[in-house]
Amino acid sequence: MSAITVVGIRGHRRVELFRAAAVAGGLGDPDVVDWREVCAGDFAIAPGSTIRLESPGEDAEVDRLLRGADEPAAHGEIVGLAEWYRGFLAAARRVERRATGPLLNPVGDLAVLFDKRRCHALLRERGVPVPDGFAAAGYADVRASGWPRVFVKPAHGSSASGVMALAFAAGRVSAYTSAVLDDGRLFNELRVHHYTDERQAAAIVDRLGADGLHVERWFPKAGHDGRVFDLRVVVVAGRATHVVARTSRTPMTNLHLGNARGDLAAIRAAAGPRRWTEAMETCERAAACFPGSLHVGVDLMFAPGYATHAVAEVNAFGDLLPGLLAGGRDTYAAEVAAMAVAA
Template sequence: MRTVVLLGNRDTKRTIYFEKAARQNGLPFLFLEWEEWRRCGFPADSELFVKIDPPVWTDGHLSGLNDLVASYRSDLRALEKEASVSQFLNPPRTLMELLDKTGCKQALKEAGLPITQSLGEGIGDSEALLSRMKDMRILSVFIKPVSGSGAAGVTAFRFQPKTGRMAAYSCAAFDQAALKPERSSAFRPPLINTKRLHTITDPAEILDFLDSLLSLGCIVERWYPKADFQGFSYDLRAVCQDGALDFLLARLSKGPVTNLHLNNHPLDASRLALPEDVTSTIKELCRRACCCYPGLRSAGIDILLEKGSLKPRIIEMNGQGDLLYQDIYDKNEIYSHQVRMMKAWLEQGGTL
């Protein structure tokens, strides 16, 4: 018997709005929580089409995110071996490859796609970071934990070697609750995600913060001046499904970090009135990025447009970037498109 399965987490917006789309489109499906699947596996004697939703991060400590991603990778490896699954919305192997932010950017670069420039590997502390920035003459960078989710740990950093002046902007901060009287003065509390942007200008404080952040494992990239609209800088979140652009959202911010988790301003990208050639380039860029990963049916792609030229560059690619509040609270088209793909498989008996 053919069965559509959503493997995920109960009472999340992902589950609620996928279920809403399934109900509106007449798609019966089986919901399995992660723990239930780990304990019992998939139904026997069924041919399955499975959508995998990511685990929920509830810890708040950035080191906990590393642990969560490691556990998720283990689950994905196990899912690869599930013989009863004939189709995945996004295959486990592809999701694992997209979790590797450095490897993903390298794959896109090798395909000839424009990406944000990396400062390379081996940057494990503030000393190494400053040295690399001086050598490459790149004085403004973004630092992102390799296991990052949303804006967790994302930090914008500027440095002036001649004056020694620095500034860092981040939603991460030291967990002051971890400081106890019996701790030594050398104790450095863990970093937590505060979900709001902080500005740090004291060099000693910044270097201490960067040492903790970089010790978690990070990628460091050039900070490009972004295009602006009505006094806000912005980048774009594209959701591509079946190789075509389904949704394009501008993320506007007065600060350097545009993630919508930080109460920034979403805007339908059509209101930017971008030149037609820029829009066409973005669509082709997304199509080619998805082609780098055979079997990938749904992807979220973050794109910046350089200030002035509007040249697009891929910031990041996510195999599970399909949750956009601006869509689910409106037409819910992204999940509806997924449901239609699954319903076609269920009813027609053909491969997708």
């Protein structure tokens, strides 16, 4: 096949893992273009090169450039999510305009995947089971829904940053989130906080509301071994290939928040063959909503008893699952193999 170009953060683990997989898979060592170069407009892409856009996250300077800010955000600060979204799409389109070969994750797909409101609406339209949801601008909108339990999500957030699980009962509020206000600034921490003061919860939600919110009715998650869980399912070239169970003692299951991988074999056995197959087919249907993307990461929730399930998220860059093998391949090797077949 043609040469491969990866647009990402040079030296980042994601980029290096994919490069190693490409070399091992016989596709050669990809060229790397850094997002900083894309933001500056000072980059070139080999003619006919197949292009993989990688996550621009976890780099303060790239974040600053995408937001068009004068100064970088403080470590962990949640700021300018709408500006980041617009800047990211503008940078991705800059790559698209210079490309003469295919993109493995088209900008049109990214525009939907990084807007939870649009993604949720598309999934529902295509018949993929999702929780009920609506767009909101602040805490008052959340309260006005009348729903007793909700998840409030920044429209353009990722990695659970700013996500809040809210429950209302008997005049009391219970809120779980990794976000914390500090001297008027909002930060994301690598642990989950529990708030029972409604004013604190409302202040966080309202702070995020300026950049847009997506609110979902709380879908109760199934439990296993005393912990709730959901599944991250990587779909490559239309097939659900890699699955990891993310377990937690709080409503937030993201692994980087101190949660743990669960016993997937036991969970699969508890679900049973029919329900497991149906769940994987749902993940593949969710991925089919983005037919131009080689891979996506689908977050799937089983209800208690496994009778029903729903999709919580679809992630453009949801394939960083080190050490997780399926058929002897990690996620990157599976993607490279799919590229080789398609060539």
